[in-house]
Amino acid sequence: ESAGQVIKCKAAVTWEKDAPFSIEEIEVAPPKAHEVLIKLIATGICRSDDHSLEGKFAAVKFPVILGHEGVGIVESIGDGVKDIKPGDKVIPLVAPQCGKCQCCKDPRTNRCLTRLKRQFGLMSDGTSRFTCRGKQIYHFMNTSTFTEYTVVEEMAVAKIDDNATMDSVCLIGCGFSTGYGSALNTAKVHPESTCAIFGLGGIGLAVIMGCKIAGAARIIGVDxxxxxxxxxxxxxxxECINPNDYDKPVAEMILEQTGGGVDYAFECVGHAETMLAALHSSHFAFGTTVIIGASASTLSFDPMILLSGRTLKSSSFGGWKSRLEVPKLVSDYLAKKFDLEKLVTHRLPFQKISEGFDLLHSGKCIRTILKF
Ligand code: APR
Ligand code: ZN
Ligand code: ZN
Structure with missing residues (x-):
């Protein structure tokens, strides 16, 4: 029984921006009230981990344990934790849900207000549960999954079906849900509609899965x-389009090929240029564009483009109310409504995390799963 004791385990620590991953022995403090200690089974590698490593997100503090797309088993719980017990299979949640705040009670959003009140990278009491070589290590996106054990707040844990034995279920923790939900919840793709997806990485492919299940008639992939x-x-x-194969802008191509523009355009690259291309390829009177890619660049465009009737939207975690809907997504996966295996191109032991990031940079991989 590990309850109440400090755990020593291996973790991939990122000591500073752009530093290589360092596999270290760390100490994980026991979960405090309303916190859960999780033993990780597997974690995906997502672009946002890479962006954070590169220092593109100002909120990320170093040293840090990155990783946010995991699945694991509850090892122990702190005081006052309800609905979750040791031995439960869980997915840590990048978008927590307290269930009590104004936003959690509002069906229009999946955001939670409690998250705004806290310092990024620390638990709600303003401290960390990780130390290494005598130094405090920051948490990441309420999750930190590049470690054998992590501590997560109760409101950032979804209990999932014990029968979900496949490690690919971890993709429901970020990439898959983000793309799939952007099509279903944010755009609300309708049957027989036309969609264009810019960027065919893990996110874009999950958008395609969502458009298909929503009954779209034409799904145009752009990469x-x-x-x-x-x-x-x-x-x-x-159909698929490579913008480099044509002399004219890809948006013009799409307008021509669709008789005036798509019903739904999705940006899954993270560049201002592709965001504008998506917006320009949507129908002038009723097209909706959903921006999913995270970018540090600034978007600028003539507002007339919206005044004619276009809509520009975005969402976080695909609009899913995480604690309620992640378990349902897992059930849908078990019922074979979608196949996450298609997104998994590589599997590596956790210790080979650096190889996983090399694969991400190579463009050859959709998702790598690290196994503990
Ligand atoms: N036009 C079209 N596609 C492009 C372009 C471009 N100008 N530039 C890059 N791409 C393609 C890449 O070839 C790649 O297939 O976009 C895809 C991006 O995929 P990944 O790098 O695998 O990224 P992914 O994990 O899908 O995330 C996409 O969403 O959450 C954010 O931070 C994430 O910004 C990233 C984006
Ligand atoms: Zn992610
Ligand atoms: Zn809330």
């Missing part, structure tokens, strides 16, 4: 890397 086209078509894209 400058044509190696992504086969998998995009396998998942539901009806």
């Amino acid at each position: 400058i890397n044509p190696d992504k086209f086969d998998i995009a078509k396998e998942l539901g894209a009806t």
Whole structure:
């Protein structure tokens, strides 16, 4: 029984911006009130981990344990934790849900106000549960999954079906849910509609899965890397476009090929340029554009483009109310409504995390899963 004791385990610590991952022995303090200690089974590697490593997100403080797309088993719980017990299978939540605040009670949003009140990288009491070589290590996105054990707040834990034995279920913790929910919840793609997806990485492919299940008639995949086209078509894209194959802007191509623009355009790259291309490829009178890619660049455009009737939207974690809906997404996966295996191109032991990031940079991988 580990309850109440400090755990020593291995973690991938990022000591500073751009530093290589350092596999270290760390100490994990026991969970305090309303906190949960989780033993990780697997974690995906997501672009946001990479952006954070590169220092693109100002809120991320170093040294830090990155990683946010995990699945694990509850090892122990702090005082006052309800509905979760040791031995439960869980997914840590990048978008926590207290269930009590104004936003949690409002069906229009999946945001939670409690999250805004706290310092990024620390638990609600303003401290960390991780130390290494005598130094405090910051948490990351309420989760920190590049470690054998992590501590997460109760409101950032979803209990999932014990029968979800496949490690790929961890993708429901970020990439899959973000893309899939952007199509279903944010855009609300309707049957027989036309969609364009810019960027066919893990996020864009999950958007395609959402468009398909929503009954879209045309799903146009756009990527400058044509190696992504086969998998995009396998998942539901009806056609694919490589912008580099044409002299004119890709938005113009799409306007021509769709008789005036798509019903729904999704940006899953994270560049201002592709955000504008998505916006310009949407129908002038009723097209909706959803921005999913995270970017540090500034967007500027003529407001007339919206005044004609276009809508520009975004969402976080695909609009899912995390604690309530992550378990349902897992059940849908078990019921074979979608196939996460299609997004998994590589599996590595946790200690080979640096190789996983090399694969991410190579463009050859959709998702790498690290196994503990
Ligand atoms: N036009 C079209 N596609 C592009 C372009 C471009 N100008 N530039 C890059 N791409 C493609 C890449 O070839 C790649 O296939 O966009 C895809 C991006 O995929 P990943 O790098 O695998 O990223 P992913 O994990 O899907 O995340 C996409 O969403 O959450 C954010 O931070 C994340 O900004 C990132 C974005
Ligand atoms: Zn992510
Ligand atoms: Zn809340």
